[in-house]
Amino acid sequence: MATEAKRPKTGDEKCVLEPLNNFLLWCESVQLTLSDKVYLSKEGTAAEYGMLAKEDIEEGHVLFSIPRDALLHQGTTKVKKVLEEGKKCLESASGWVPLLLSLLYEYTSSTSHWKPYLSLWPNFRTLDQPMFWSENERDKLLKGTGIPESVITDLRKLQDEYNSVVLPFIKSHPDLWDPEKHNLELYKSLVAFVMAYSFQEPVEDDDEDEDDDEKEPNLPMMVPMADMLNHISKHNANLEYTPECLKMVSIRRIRKGEEVFNTYGQMANWQLLHMYGFAEPFPNNINDTADIKMATVYKAAAQVAGSEADQQLLEDKWKMLCEMEVVGEKGVFIFGQSGSLTYHELYTTIKVLCMSSQIFEDFRENEGWEEDDEDDDNKMEQDLSFEGLAGLSEGWKRLLYAAATMTLDSYNEDVETDRRLMEDQRALAELSSRERRALYVRLGQKNILQRIQQLTKPAS
Template sequence: MDVIQFPPSEGGRGAVALKDIPEGHTVFEIPRSLVLSTRTSTLPQRFGGNAWKKAMLHQGWSGLILCMMWEAAQGSHSKWSAYFDSLPTSFDTPMFWNDEDLTELKGTSVVDKLGKDQAEKDFTEKILPAVQSRPDLFNSQDIPTKYTLETYHLMGTRISSRSFTLEKAEEEVEHHDADDPAENEAANTSMGSAMDVDGPPSLDHEQGDEHPDHQEEEEGNNEEEEEDSTEVVMIPLADILNARYRTENVKLFYEPNCLKMVSTKPIKAGEQIWNTYGDLPNAELLRGFGHVDYLPLAGTDNKFGNPGDVVEVRADLFVQCALEVHPEHVKEAESELIERIDWWLEEGGDDVFVLEIDPDSSELEIPPPMLSFTRLILFQAEWERAKSKSKPPKPTMDMQTLSVLVAVLERRLQAYDTSLEADESILNTRLDALSLNKRHALIVRVGEKRILQAYRDKVGHLLDEARMKEAGASSGKSSGKGKRQREADDSEKDGGRRIKRQVR
């Protein structure tokens, strides 16, 4: 394996196979002692367990970020010195974009999820006080240069783009359970990371032999224990591999004393070695990693994008559109809307609905929860029935519900400053002339708009059919004639036309 610089479309710096690699081959191993985490860095121990918790450094990524800042400040005295030298010092994630480039993402979910304000709050309320409280650990001369907000953002982005969620070694879990159960529980409240790590394949096979009901019960009873047994870590060398939609050919597996990167399919000499980030949509890839997937889309006329793209639609948009489109249904129950929404959330309903197109069949399905929520907001009878049965309304596609969905999709499309047609024109003619940030933003926007437009077309078609059906039913009723009489009338008309043709 060799590390080389690929073009941005291939992921940038990555690893390539120097010779043919068969499936199931261990590409490399990493000792657990080289994994960088809040358990392997000596800073938390020196800081003191109780003081660490009091400073709230056991929550989220703040503790790991501070460990990385401290280890980097040690220079050659840190065993991860060479690792820090290999890490990127700049990123293309929107966290570092200027305001002009960020406007290109208007309408997407990227900006709202950046978390920049919360990160800066954590830096001000957690990191700085902790650093300033321990001059024996943090050299006061280093604070203005090595413990800055910029460094905090840099380390945080390194975690979001390159970290792994790892099972702790059994002896670590047992040791912390025995010594300080509360500390062990608190140390595992991380927010997630870029890549998950699988256990040994043999363990997966053994677990598969368990009875499903027993396994589900075990998972329910041990949910907290499973959460406590993982941690977010940085793994040297493993994080150098790029990822692309459905391209992975290796995966990281954990063992008690080491981590192994194992090939999941044959890799030919000269091919890039790909890890997986979970086939994320471009909005998440851009936000967390600073790149997008731009691949041929199956079932389209030479279009490119990310087959894993999705669009998020907030539930409050359905409430707004229901009030506007059908005030006759909602106005009487407007005072109860908050109660209905609270009930929906308490019953486990989502406050954001996800739209996607099946990457294999190119089919799209209107999410049943989206229909149920719309009907819950629209109809008093559905609300009463839901309360009495503790079940959401059935996902029925009647004319009133569909008309609200059309309004929601049109409003969601209007959240972008540009139209799909205008964006696709730029995509097809001037993509290479754009700056990297604007290029990425354009690809994200187009992917989302295509999904929204596809749903708008489908729901609009269903609404037209529902209206035609209702119009036909109303026409039949207004004639005052039964089915047999209408058939007789039709027969007479047909006969009349035949007679006229014969006369001519």
């Protein structure tokens, strides 16, 4: 579901159209209604399949609706009863195992009710999340973005889940699953498929007294037709949920020939690439973010803590922040297009790290409370916005500047090298799709980090 220019189509036209035509016939059979103002295509769309407007579409128009019994999930699959009986032994950290077992069965069944739908992804060759890249490619193109570390964690958890939960279950039901056919490789592809194409219905929080442990989990499901739409942050359609069906509705006027775009939420480019395998071209993503690791802020503070006493004081401050659960070993401070998005944690962290020894002792004796504390959320947000950074004290700015600089240094290429590449249309056109998407991710993050640098640069 990438949002970059389409390449010319190659291959047999019939091979392209047959799966789509079969899917549309299936849609009619399950009473999925598609507006006559739109059509599906592989031409003129952002990537792969997409939806285009045949004519002008007004705001509020129902582009399609799909009945709930046509959705694919653990409650509609043919193996529903077996999954329900084995519910306890299928529990996992991801919560995806029942859906994935449903897909393992339905994807390989020649008689599956969803075969025309699932046939749109033969062998899942179009999936291109970084989990399918080589480790060298991830390190070369994505170092510093946070994606390589996330992928390593994903692959480890995926393999553990398959070996400890999925494999024993399918071995105990040889009439439905075959370990040779339903192997780890297919499981990995289906995990990527769920990451890229599934939907989760919003949970209504009507009963505030209901115990969280008793609430039904928000489980993923496959929504035929909805997953044909590509994503951009400035989208023009939204998926709505009703008790009878799901509806895709236009949220603004859509011109004839324009592509219909859904949204996957307010997602930064690194999240889009990690989960979906694409990134919005820089600088189009209004939801792009950059992370500064909490540990990096500590390292920045350690740079100026020269004496042994200063180092010990810094350790005590950090320990206090950890006890307050303000910072953590793998935590990050997030910056968006207008400043810090984790301003409460960042404000508290910088404030404590910049305290004098006497003020910190008083702070520690009060267990993190200050009687005359006038810091509220509005002040914190304003001070750590891009409008407010320049007005911070020199000590605070030095700390932020050092942390942003360290983060920028963690990438393979500096920001100017990536910016020149982005501005060179010929060089950009010669990049592979992976190189181009990685560039969008890196440059979006670096642009935010460089702005932090510019606003906090210490006075010379």
